[in-house]
Amino acid sequence: MSWTDEEIQKVWEKGQKVTDNDPNLWRKDECNAWMSRKEYGNRKSDFGWEIDHISPGGSDSLSNLRPLQWDNNNDKSDGRLKCNIVSSGTNNDNKNKK
Template sequence: MDWTNEQIQAIWEKAIPIPGHSKNEVRMDACGAIIIFKEFTKDKVSFSQYSWTFDIIKPIEKGGEFELINLRPLHTQNAASKGDNYPIWKGIKTHMTSDDGEIMILNINQDVNMNETPDVWSEDDVYF
């Protein structure tokens, strides 16, 4: 499918804004992985540190529909890990900061429940 700029923007805006950073350039996915707008890719195999793609939240095979309400941005590694799992799946990438402010990229391999993801991060949650 060819995505319009409007569709890409609408799905990008579902990602979690990070205080102190441009919401047009940098956000977080449902697992806390940092994603950068210009790193969008149409597939789930082009991994970069901040790449992202669209995820179908409730897979079509499980009764979901290919509509904006059922799409969200996910880091490509998290999207590949999720696959068609729903509502609980393994998130594998997140970002955190160390006590000295360095970004740590973590492979978390933990369950993500669709009903427990934050919709906003506080300034204490992440710096980079």
């Protein structure tokens, strides 16, 4: 799916604002993983993020979309959110790697 800049911004605004962080630059996803606004679509960045359909196969309406750190979105292969990438201070960590 190709999203417009306006759609990307509206989904970004659904991300969790974090005190003492500029919400135009930094937010957290539903898994509490950091996302950087400028890293939209960048799977080479720990802070990259993508637009996720809350209900897979559902509509493209804003109510069915959310921002997710790209690895959390990638791990959602069976349609269920696993939250493997979570924040640890100012970084993201994979909670399954020790």
